[in-house]
Amino acid sequence: MMELTLIILILLAGFYMSWSIGANDVANAMGTSVGSGALTLRRAVFVAAILEFSGAFFFGSHVSKTVQSGIINAEIFAPNPQILVYGMLSALIAAGAWLQLASYYGWPVSTTHTIVGSLVGFGALVGGMEAIYWDHVGFIISSWILSPILGGILGYYIFTLLRKQIFYASDPVTAAKKLTPIFVFFVIAVFAIVLLFEGIGNHHLDLTTPEVFFWAVCIAGVGAVISHFIVARIEHTPVEKPHPVYGPDVITALEKAGKHLRRVQAATAGEVQYNVSFLIEEVDEINRSVRRTAEVADSHAEYQKVEQIFAFLQIMSACLMAFAHGANDVANAIGPLSASIAILTSGTIAASAPVPTWALALGGAGIVVGLATWGWRVIETIGKKITELTPTRGFAAEFGAATTIVLASRLGLPISTTHTLVGAVIGVGFARGIGALNLTTTRDIVISWIVTVPAGASLTIIFYFVINTLFGT
Amino acid sequence: MLTILSLFGRSPFAPLKSHMENVSRCVLKLRPLFEAMEAMDNDAIERIAVEISEQEHLADLTKNDIRNHLPKSLFMPIDRSNLLKILSIQDSIADCAEDIAVVATLKPLKLLPSFKQDFYHFLDKNIEAFHVVHQIIHELHDLLESSFGGLEAERVRIMIDDVAFKEHEVDLIQRKLLKNFYNAEEEMPYSSFHQWQSIFKALGDISNLSENLAESIRMTLVLK
Numbered sequence A: 001m002m003e004l005t006l007i008i009l010i011l012l013a014g015f016y017m018s019w020s021i022g023a024n025d026v027a028n029a030m031g032t033s034v035g036s037g038a039l040t041l042r043r044a045v046f047v048a049a050i051l052e053f054s055g056a057f058f059f060g061s062h063v064s065k066t067v068q069s070g071i072i073n074a075e076i077f078a079p080n081p082q083i084l085v086y087g088m089l090s091a092l093i094a095a096g097a098w099l100q101l102a103s104y105y106g107w108p109v110s111t112t113h114t115i116v117g118s119l120v121g122f123g124a125l126v127g128g129m130e131a132i133y134w135d136h137v138g139f140i141i142s143s144w145i146l147s148p149i150l151g152g153i154l155g156y157y158i159f160t161l162l163r164k165q166i167f168y169a170s171d172p173v174t175a176a177k178k179l180t181p182i183f184v185f186f187v188i189a190v191f192a193i194v195l196l197f198e199g200i201g202n203h204h205l206d207l208t209t210p211e212v213f214f215w216a217v218c219i220a221g222v223g224a225v226i227s228h229f230i231v232a233r234i235e236h237t238p239v240e241k242p243h244p245v246y247g248p249d250v251i252t253a254l255e256k257a258g259k260h261l262r263r264v265q266a267a268t269a270g271e272v273q274y275n276v277s278f279l280i281e282e283v284d285e286i287n288r289s290v291r292r293t294a295e296v297a298d299s300h301a302e303y304q305k306v307e308q309i310f311a312f313l314q315i316m317s318a319c320l321m322a323f324a325h326g327a328n329d330v331a332n333a334i335g336p337l338s339a340s341i342a343i344l345t346s347g348t349i350a351a352s353a354p355v356p357t358w359a360l361a362l363g364g365a366g367i368v369v370g371l372a373t374w375g376w377r378v379i380e381t382i383g384k385k386i387t388e389l390t391p392t393r394g395f396a397a398e399f400g401a402a403t404t405i406v407l408a409s410r411l412g413l414p415i416s417t418t419h420t421l422v423g424a425v426i427g428v429g430f431a432r433g434i435g436a437l438n439l440t441t442t443r444d445i446v447i448s449w450i451v452t453v454p455a456g457a458s459l460t461i462i463f464y465f466v467i468n469t470l471f472g473t
Numbered sequence B: 001m002l003t004i005l006s007l008f009g010r011s012p013f014a015p016l017k018s019h020m021e022n023v024s025r026c027v028l029k030l031r032p033l034f035e036a037m038e039a040m041d042n043d044a045i046e047r048i049a050v051e052i053s054e055q056e057h058l059a060d061l062t063k064n065d066i067r068n069h070l071p072k073s074l075f076m077p078i079d080r081s082n083l084l085k086i087l088s089i090q091d092s093i094a095d096c097a098e099d100i101a102v103v104a105t106l107k108p109l110k111l112l113p114s115f116k117q118d119f120y121h122f123l124d125k126n127i128e129a130f131h132v133v134h135q136i137i138h139e140l141h142d143l144l145e146s147s148f149g150g151l152e153a154e155r156v157r158i159m160i161d162d163v164a165f166k167e168h169e170v171d172l173i174q175r176k177l178l179k180n181f182y183n184a185e186e187e188m189p190y191s192s193f194h195q196w197q198s199i200f201k202a203l204g205d206i207s208n209l210s211e212n213l214a215e216s217i218r219m220t221l222v223l224k
Helices: A002-024 A026-035 A041-059 A061-069 A081-105 A111-127 A134-167 A172-203 A209-236 A248-267 A270-291 A293-299 A301-346 A357-385 A391-410 A417-430 A440-471 B003-007 B013-028 B030-038 B042-068 B080-106 B113-138 B140-145 B150-183 B190-218
Strands: none
Touching: A002 A026, A002 A081, A002 A111, A002 A301, A002 A357, A002 A440, A026 A041, A026 A301, A026 A357, A026 A391, A026 A417, A026 B003, A041 A172, A041 A301, A041 A357, A061 A111, A061 A301, A061 A357, A061 A391, A081 A111, A081 A301, A081 A440, A111 A134, A111 A301, A111 A440, A134 A172, A134 A301, A134 A391, A134 A417, A134 A440, A172 A209, A172 A301, A172 A391, A209 A301, A248 A270, A270 B042, A301 A357, A301 A391, A301 A417, A357 B003, A391 A417, A417 A440, A417 B003, A440 B003, B013 B030, B013 B042, B013 B080, B013 B113, B013 B140, B030 B042, B030 B080, B030 B113, B042 B080, B080 B190, B113 B140, B113 B150, B113 B190, B140 B150, B150 B190
């Protein structure tokens, strides 16, 4: 009976964690594509759901295994395996609580850091210092610092490449068309290498390393050729977005609005008047732009076309990002869950139990549910607010971040996808790509690194004692 | 958990453009001001001076707003000090226009036929120089998009050269204007003479400042 309650509790906690990952963090991958108009919200949610799930399901085992058995030395708890189950459960609950608190106050806290902090806190205080694989933990912590830096370096160089080859070219649109297949090649190649290496275990596709590279190059080559034709076709069809034609009623209404605002301006003074004058200016600006939409579109046509071409690439990089995110972050929920379920069902501790496939599917499903119930709202918010990340910028940042995350996932390192993306965006900014970056965020992130681990650890201890008194013998 | 949102700061470029709009409204009122002076319409002069001063005040508010929201931690594609310099030059242009309007209201002035032609020529050239630099600020959006390089930078560079050339033309016209003006010293009282001198000085400053502004923008470009 007790065990059944525990299993249900653990499943609920694990599902809640994966729900929260889906609700909060998927937006990082998809938000900007929605914002730039490359994807509609509905399509973005659909694509993200598929890729997050497949990332978690096919590629999530490496990091999950690290969280499951790479941080705490389970054999220390062999005499009394129940303790480890309580610990894993309290780590999940503590991480959930800490994330709630952090999102309430708007701290840039990472799910990954919280879970690792919770596990380390529990292991070190309950099992003693020797219960933690400190060398692994050191490795993980150094990856937290290295991953944003690597993401930043990649973002910087990818955007510098775009800038030098496309924006500084005498004909940006042709240059963008020439470069697109090359970028498509690299994005698909990263994807294919990852999937083919993974295919070995799951689908009995036994490929040697050279074979993997051969097939990856083939698939990427086909993708590049297809993209070449798609991009070439853009030239023939008129690329100008159809502008909505505004009727005269719109213009008269705008003029009326301006007239009324001017009345308000005349009748007020001080701050109100100042604010109203801004409104008037804005109304006038809209008025002018409504009248001259065609003219404006003409003069900025070449850069707009470049952005249109990159909208396709941005969708691809967003997909890679969603996949990488699913692969890395599902571990935060599934690692502790599968560790404790293994103990509860078998009654003993297996030092290196494999991560069960159903657990990965559960985590993936949790992410998808989180995305469907709450995450889409966050995607919408991010899409509306981050207008500066146009397709070229978004592609550079997302491709840089996703490559880093895929690499870390392959190495089994649980890293923060958000912080990596922040690093990549800053990299793009340093390549003169973004109007204004708020670098205080980096300071907040560093503070969150320092605070999260002890906070997660102490919360876990509290929950551990609560659970121990409720269920303990 | 919207860490990524907090990363994007408030971009100063849109307010910078709107500041320039305010400045341009000051400068574009100068021509009507002197036309009113020619028509000896003192009420119109007063009214235009008040309008210019209002616009200048609005420009000041925008300027303060930009400065208040420009923390050291904000990372921009152009140097922070350069941005502040651009802003302060834009503001000085508005100040110049306001100075001219104030001097014009101090005591009724007469636009004498001996230098009227040259004066309008001088006025229009100054406004033209300003107009080009105004266009440059308008292009900022495209400059940001192209990371301050390529075609767009080339286009802006040509405009900057144009401002410099117009400033040079202003100097030539000013020489001719001053010659005629000094020769006409007997036709006006000393106070008018001094008023005119201040007006010429401030008007000439508009093109000088426009050139400085254009040069500051050139510093941000990546040219081959």
